[in-house]
Amino acid sequence: MSSRPAPADPLTLEVVELIGSVVARYHQEYDEAAARHALTGSQARLLTLLRHRPLPMREIARRLKCEPSNVTGIVDRLESRGLVERRPDPADRRVKLAAVTDEGRETADRLRASLDFAREPLADLTSAERAVLRDLLKRMLGTGRPEPSRGRAGD
Amino acid sequence: MSSRPAPADPLTLEVVELIGSVVARYHQEYDEAAARHALTGSQARLLTLLRHRPLPMREIARRLKCEPSNVTGIVDRLESRGLVERRPDPADRRVKLAAVTDEGRETADRLRASLDFAREPLADLTSAERAVLRDLLKRMLGTGRPEPSRGRAGD
DNA sequence: TTGATGTTTCATGATGTCAAGCAACTCGGT
DNA sequence: ACCGAGTTGCTTGACATCATGAAACATCAA
Numbered sequence A, B: 001m002s003s004r005p006a007p008a009d010p011l012t013l014e015v016v017e018l019i020g021s022v023v024a025r026y027h028q029e030y031d032e033a034a035a036r037h038a039l040t041g042s043q044a045r046l047l048t049l050l051r052h053r054p055l056p057m058r059e060i061a062r063r064l065k066c067e068p069s070n071v072t073g074i075v076d077r078l079e080s081r082g083l084v085e086r087r088p089d090p091a092d093r094r095v096k097l098a099a100v101t102d103e104g105r106e107t108a109d110r111l112r113a114s115l116d117f118a119r120e121p122l123a124d125l126t127s128a129e130r131a132v133l134r135d136l137l138k139r140m141l142g143t144g145r146p147e148p149s150r151g152r153a154g155d
Numbered sequence C: 001t002t003g004a005t006g007t008t009t010c011a012t013g014a015t016g017t018c019a020a021g022c023a024a025c026t027c028g029g030t
Numbered sequence D: 001a002c003c004g005a006g007t008t009g010c011t012t013g014a015c016a017t018c019a020t021g022a023a024a025c026a027t028c029a030a
Helices: A010-036 A041-049 A057-064 A068-080 A102-113 A127-140 B010-036 B041-049 B057-064 B068-080 B102-113 B127-140
Strands: A084-089 A092-100 B084-089 B092-100
Touching (some): A010 A041, A010 B127, A041 A068, A041 A102, A057 A068, A057 A092, A068 A084, A127 B010, B010 B041, B041 B057, B041 B068, B041 B102, B057 B068, B057 B092, B068 B084, B092 B102
Antiparallel strands (some): A084 A092, B084 B092
């Protein structure tokens, strides 16, 4: 993986720098949007994760890439505010499913609607440019079909 | 600002989603790289900020977008490990400049070198594609020179 | 002097890790 | 079918970091 030599060319470094800026700005705006709804960033992420369906605690921890014991606390705080509730899993009594309440879903929806980032900025790009951006990002993330013609089946 | 109507078109939403993925992955890899050097994310960011020149505490807070009282603690921890030191500002005795020590600079350099993200992923893009990506990101960030000659040449 | 600015300290709360504990599930041997 | 060992899911506790806001203090600037 990281055995590849470091590309020191200025163009790559510039792109890396720009991505850093995008990340910083995204985070800033995300936290601000969350704060507007009296949520922390972690709470907002968790709430968003539950928007569509309930999840077991351990699954939340896996997706948020943190320890399950951490999730306990975040869910505790959201539950004490009535945004989330714990339900038993009928299939396994060890498991507790965290699920948004009606109020929690409303909050999550409002939060999503107020997430301006990459919406206002993207407004300055044409449709074609956005499509190009999408394809490049996909390939960066390895989501973009690894070009079956060229192979690279390995790794 | 946010008075613009929300563009609900699928393409924009997809790009927003992708940017979210990039942000998540960047953060994960950044924190992992920091952890490899026994640093937290905040400590790594602060150390990186000081790599080139010392900065007053209040300036660090401004760039990190947090309270000055918070910076005190982070610098305290880095200072207790010998990675950073406080110096007086000759021009203003109220001010304390935080500066990396030699060891701090080495750590910052090693950290930077181990930041694989957007380097390995970018390796799959051609030079031309990277240039396109750079330009699109620049425009997203508003860094793309708002055309000073004509002033708002607009769309 | 008066007011503004830069830093620190304190109190408080959220986030994060790890180790230990409890409850419930699984599975193998009898 | 049973029972016991090991595993898994969640919580609790202790602890460190990060973050904010109010208050204290020194210094600057008018």
